[in-house]
Amino acid sequence: MNSSDLFQETYSALLANKARSFLTILGIVIGIASVIAMVSIGQGAQGTIQTSIEGLGSNLLTILPGIVQPGRGIVSAGRGTAQTVKNEDAESLRAIPDVLYVSAEHQRRFQIISQAGNNTNSTVIGATAEYVSVRNVSMDRGAFISDQHNRSMARVAVLGPTVAGDLFGSDDPLGKTIRINKINFKVIGILKAKGSAGFFNPDDVAIVPLTTMQKILAGADYLSTIAVTVSDKDKMPEVQARATELLLERHRVAEPDFSIISQADILGALTQVTTTFTIFLASIAGISLLVGGIGIMNMMLTTVTERTREIGLRKAIGAKNKDISLQFLAEAVMLTFLGGVIGVALGWLVAVLVSQFAGIATSVSIQAVFLAFGVSAAIGIVFGYYPARQASLKNPIEALRYE
Amino acid sequence: MIVCKGITKIYKNHSAGSGEPAIETAAVKNATFDIRDGEFVAIMGPSGSGKSTLMHILGCLDTPTLGTYLLDGKDVSLMDDNELAEIRNQKIGFVFQAFNLLPRANVLRNVALPLVYAGAGKEAREKAAADALASAAFPQNFWGHLPNQLSGGMMQRVAIARALVNNPSLILADEPTGNLDTKTGEAVLHAFQKLHMEQGRTIVLITHESYIAEYAERIIHIKDGEIIEDGKNHRRRLVNNI
Numbered sequence: 001m002n003s004s005d006l007f008q009e010t011y012s013a014l015l016a017n018k019a020r021s022f023l024t025i026l027g028i029v030i031g032i033a034s035v036i037a038m039v040s041i042g043q044g045a046q047g048t049i050q051t052s053i054e055g056l057g058s059n060l061l062t063i064l065p066g067i068v069q070p071g072r073g074i075v076s077a078g079r080g081t082a083q084t085v086k087n088e089d090a091e092s093l094r095a096i097p098d099v100l101y102v103s104a105e106h107q108r109r110f111q112i113i114s115q116a117g118n119n120t121n122s123t124v125i126g127a128t129a130e131y132v133s134v135r136n137v138s139m140d141r142g143a144f145i146s147d148q149h150n151r152s153m154a155r156v157a158v159l160g161p162t163v164a165g166d167l168f169g170s171d172d173p174l175g176k177t178i179r180i181n182k183i184n185f186k187v188i189g190i191l192k193a194k195g196s197a198g199f200f201n202p203d204d205v206a207i208v209p210l211t212t213m214q215k216i217l218a219g220a221d222y223l224s225t226i227a228v229t230v231s232d233k234d235k236m237p238e239v240q241a242r243a244t245e246l247l248l249e250r251h252r253v254a255e256p257d258f259s260i261i262s263q264a265d266i267l268g269a270l271t272q273v274t275t276t277f278t279i280f281l282a283s284i285a286g287i288s289l290l291v292g293g294i295g296i297m298n299m300m301l302t303t304v305t306e307r308t309r310e311i312g313l314r315k316a317i318g319a320k321n322k323d324i325s326l327q328f329l330a331e332a333v334m335l336t337f338l339g340g341v342i343g344v345a346l347g348w349l350v351a352v353l354v355s356q357f358a359g360i361a362t363s364v365s366i367q368a369v370f371l372a373f374g375v376s377a378a379i380g381i382v383f384g385y386y387p388a389r390q391a392s393l394k395n396p397i398e399a400l401r402y403e
Numbered sequence: 404m405i406v407c408k409g410i411t412k413i414y415k416n417h418s419a420g421s422g423e424p425a426i427e428t429a430a431v432k433n434a435t436f437d438i439r440d441g442e443f444v445a446i447m448g449p450s451g452s453g454k455s456t457l458m459h460i461l462g463c464l465d466t467p468t469l470g471t472y473l474l475d476g477k478d479v480s481l482m483d484d485n486e487l488a489e490i491r492n493q494k495i496g497f498v499f500q501a502f503n504l505l506p507r508a509n510v511l512r513n514v515a516l517p518l519v520y521a522g523a524g525k526e527a528r529e530k531a532a533a534d535a536l537a538s539a540a541f542p543q544n545f546w547g548h549l550p551n552q553l554s555g556g557m558m559q560r561v562a563i564a565r566a567l568v569n570n571p572s573l574i575l576a577d578e579p580t581g582n583l584d585t586k587t588g589e590a591v592l593h594a595f596q597k598l599h600m601e602q603g604r605t606i607v608l609i610t611h612e613s614y615i616a617e618y619a620e621r622i623i624h625i626k627d628g629e630i631i632e633d634g635k636n637h638r639r640r641l642v643n644n645i
Contacts, residue, residue: 314516314520319488
């Protein structure tokens, strides 16, 4: 039996049961489409995070108290508990050559209330004037925290656009008073919107002078972050080594009680997170593909039973076992391959719709498409093999008698 | 040329788990006979007589437990499944009681089916199928029809054409008139007689009715697995000019 005969047999067999073939294909379509859509969402998230982190500046070093293990994530780094990094550490870092700016920060979440009674829970950052240069923020209206504000422990605040919107709606917040932890602050500026960077939203913040934060709001003398910009990307490792040495000496410890993270580390850690996320999504989608494959096997077993007499006849007139198994295998593979083609198209469509309407970036990679085709054909072979074998092993005499 | 020597087929009934020894039933016992090329033989016997088992062995669907079966000088008794399939494809043409046509394929494709497994090209297949349909006196304007659009008699002619298409050494007809009324049945039997007389085909007809067996030139009677009579048919029914 040559391939065109095989194709014609397969085609007519599948057309003979249109509804059944369609429903079986649907199982594979849904499986493949969800794999494609989920992987594209995962990869899209990865791309977004990558660009936004690179957008923060590739020559940024972040010094955090406590130990942050690379690969274990920077999300729960014990920043709330470790108190090892102090203001004096930040000042001392300025002595290292090639350090451009040093931004000492202390952040904590507080409830913020406006005079109108609106309230929001968001991140309050105590910062110095250098925050603007290091963190790459720009002002929409008003002014940022100045050195004067820090010296005088001024009760002023700069709001991120999300916080401003939550508290004041469409009103102009400039010059209005807000209450953070029952203390009044005057709004002196609004940040320009930056857009969400993956898991952290830089627009959902309120910034106050560092001294005000430490002495009045938090009552603490330590820092949660020191962000350092380096003049040249190539100097990063050198500056990182010197900063480590300097802080070890200052803290009089042998093992570091702080962590210095470069953008490359953050990118690596986040890529790991999003890869895990993508695998997680894809494996959930993969389960539906497995269910689709079981549907294929179910239909093929039914078909084999229904066509027992046909199998008997084919064997009687000279079909060998491999001819029979090839015929049924071809049907299963044709079903899954069609399902794969339609599934890829549907998954692509879902990815486009998701990025269009949900605002989540998606990217359908060619590898994912080819993988989907490969997987769908493989499912046809795996789940079609057993029914095809059952068909080929039928005894022709019994098969011909089958009612 | 068919030579059967001491053909015996024994079935074992395994009673699962009971520990009792398997019960052996001999469906065919020590059958010895020859069929010459161009003979028209009927194998006749009541149901349960072993004629179906004998037919399966003659048709290379099964192998005997004991004895040898030579088909065109080849010993078929020891062949494996794939070799048997090849022999069936090249040397045997089957006509079944229930026609066994593929419902999705038209007449021409049904007839050409054995050649698909023989690996013949499309043109060769169609030409051979057309010749076979002509030999079976099947009207050409129905060649594109599907089996369910045909009458029983016509379906059996398609099956006969399919049995002829590979130019077999032996045509095996298993109760070919069983699903037909007397008149169409007679026409089908006449078709076999014509093939035998005009083309010199070797035909083995399996039936339980003596009326039908009488169309053959020789009748082998089988009862309880044993051949009880084998001889020339003296009351032969002959082709009326149809």
